[in-house]
Amino acid sequence: MDKLLVHGGTPIHGTITISGSKNASLPILAATLLTEEDCVIRRVPDVSDTNYMVQILTGLGSDVERFSGTVRVTAAEISDTAPYDIVRRMRASVCMMGPLLARKKRCVVALPGGCVIGDRPIDLHIRGLEALGATAEVEGGNVILSAPNGLKGANIDLCGDNGPTVLGTDNVMMAATLAEGTTTITSAACEPEVVDLADFLNAMGAKVSGAGTPVITIEGVEKLHGCVHNVIPDRIEAGTFMAAAALAGEGVTLRRVNEGHLAAITQALRKAGHQVHFNDSGDVCTVHRGDTPMPAEIVTEPYPGYPTDMQAQMTALFVTTPGTSVVVDTIFPQRFMHCAELKRMGADISLSEGKAIIKGVKGLSAAPVMASDLRASAALVLAALTAKGTTEINRLYHIDRGYEHIDEKLLALGANVERVRE
Numbered sequence: 001m002d003k004l005l006v007h008g009g010t011p012i013h014g015t016i017t018i019s020g021s022k023n024a025s026l027p028i029l030a031a032t033l034l035t036e037e038d039c040v041i042r043r044v045p046d047v048s049d050t051n052y053m054v055q056i057l058t059g060l061g062s063d064v065e066r067f068s069g070t071v072r073v074t075a076a077e078i079s080d081t082a083p084y085d086i087v088r089r090m091r092a093s094v095c096m097m098g099p100l101l102a103r104k105k106r107c108v109v110a111l112p113g114g115c116v117i118g119d120r121p122i123d124l125h126i127r128g129l130e131a132l133g134a135t136a137e138v139e140g141g142n143v144i145l146s147a148p149n150g151l152k153g154a155n156i157d158l159c160g161d162n163g164p165t166v167l168g169t170d171n172v173m174m175a176a177t178l179a180e181g182t183t184t185i186t187s188a189a190c191e192p193e194v195v196d197l198a199d200f201l202n203a204m205g206a207k208v209s210g211a212g213t214p215v216i217t218i219e220g221v222e223k224l225h226g227c228v229h230n231v232i233p234d235r236i237e238a239g240t241f242m243a244a245a246a247l248a249g250e251g252v253t254l255r256r257v258n259e260g261h262l263a264a265i266t267q268a269l270r271k272a273g274h275q276v277h278f279n280d281s282g283d284v285c286t287v288h289r290g291d292t293p294m295p296a297e298i299v300t301e302p303y304p305g306y307p308t309d310m311q312a313q314m315t316a317l318f319v320t321t322p323g324t325s326v327v328v329d330t331i332f333p334q335r336f337m338h339c340a341e342l343k344r345m346g347a348d349i350s351l352s353e354g355k356a357i358i359k360g361v362k363g364l365s366a367a368p369v370m371a372s373d374l375r376a377s378a379a380l381v382l383a384a385l386t387a388k389g390t391t392e393i394n395r396l397y398h399i400d401r402g403y404e405h406i407d408e409k410l411l412a413l414g415a416n417v418e419r420v421r422e
């Protein structure tokens with residue numbers, strides 16, 4: 001198990017390029033199952049989640065080639081059963097259900113278990129696929145969906161208690177592309193990753209409109225074909241480096257970002273007293289730490305609100321920001337595992353029901369810490385950049401799920417970090 005040593009106290013500066021989005025790549029890779037023709041997807045980040053997705057596709061019978069950020073998938077003949085061994089490693093494997101069901105009229109996909117960031121049910125996914133005419137049963141830890149006579153378009157509302165569902169919207173949208181007739185999804189997730197998937201599906205010949213709004217309409221077609229697609233930049237990787245720059249930066253520039261996708265993060269950083277500047281085309285961003293960082297309140301919300309996937313990193317920033325900041329996670333109220341580790345480094349955080357109250361401390365001191373999930377590990381790396389001494393971040397595989405070559409990018413910015421391979 002690799003670990004990361006962060007020797008704190010070296011400011012970061014310079015320029016890096018942001019990778020393609022993990023959360024856009026995963027459903028797009030799953031969508032390749034909707035056609036037997038070649039799909040070429042560019043800018044797929046080299047992270048373990050996309051590697052697992054490639055293994056699932058291969059396990060289903062797809063022919064997959066991967067070279068310098070590009071993945072070519074040909075799903076000429078595939079089975080309907082996703083291999084449990086790999087599926088269980090990744091929550092996003094749940095988005096195999098929609099395309100497999102549409103293509104094979106039946107699928108068997110292992111149920112994703114609980115998750116350290118909280119309960120992650122899939123009731124809305126199932127409800128949506130049932131509305132399209134599938135029957136669902138759970139047997140031996142698997143969801144078995146079948147629609148022997150094919151899927152039929154329907155009106156489906158996908159609002160849950162905590163708002164819309166991103167992968168649920170993806171699943172229903174993918175399934176509906178090959179359904180007979182028209183499907184309308186209301187309370188759809190509006191995240192840019194949903195829009196990127198819709199763009200990919202349309203490039204395959206699907207008829208999807210309204211993605212990016214709460215109402216998505218899909219006119220079913222008989223067949224989809226191969227296509228070439230470039231994945232959008234990873235707004236969470238970009239946001240993480242923006243927060244790192246606000247915390248420990250002397251001017252950090254990020255290339256290949258999308259200003260629109262980063263609006264809520266930009267607003268939060270500016271409110272906290274930091275300077276964020278975009279070029280005219282909105283694809284290059286420079287962040288300078290403000291002279292007088294200020295406490296702030298952030299509340300996570302579905303897009304275009306502040307993303308839950310950037311909650312832990314902002315918490316890390318507030319830990320050494322003078323004054324009292326408040327962080328509320330409405331999407332995953334239990335997603336505060338990073339706080340216990342940050343406290344071991346000297347943070348002053350109190351937790352209550354989905355809320356962290358953070359009293360800024362003068363400085364942190366290094367400690368051995370344990371990464372508990374992807375974004376929690378990112379928060380620990382950020383905190384460690386300014387901590388006194390060497391922080392040892394264990395279980396680095398969490399961060400490798402979603403950050404492409406994070407140690408190399410940090411080194412390129414002048415941080416003093418070492419990956420220890422074990």
Ligand SMILES: CC(=O)N[C@H]1[C@@H](OP(=O)(O)OP(=O)(O)OC[C@H]2O[C@@H](n3ccc(=O)[nH]c3=O)[C@H](O)[C@@H]2O)O[C@H](CO)[C@@H](O)[C@@H]1O
Pocket residue numbers: 023024026091092119120121122123124125126160161162163164165166167168189193308309330331332
């Ligand atoms: C691979 C990927 O893209 N993952 C992202 C996706 O996860 P994912 O799509 O799994 O998250 P959802 O959008 O589904 O979850 C949003 C909320 O809805 C609830 N819910 C979800 C499904 C369901 O059937 N029933 C239900 O109640 C969840 O518990 C949560 O409270 O969106 C999350 C919310 O932005 C992000 O944190 C994840 O990084």
Ligand SMILES: C=C(OP(=O)(O)O)C(=O)O
Pocket residue numbers: 023090091092117309374375402
């Ligand atoms: C929670 C995340 O991913 P996943 O949904 O794949 O667990 C994330 O990207 O922050």
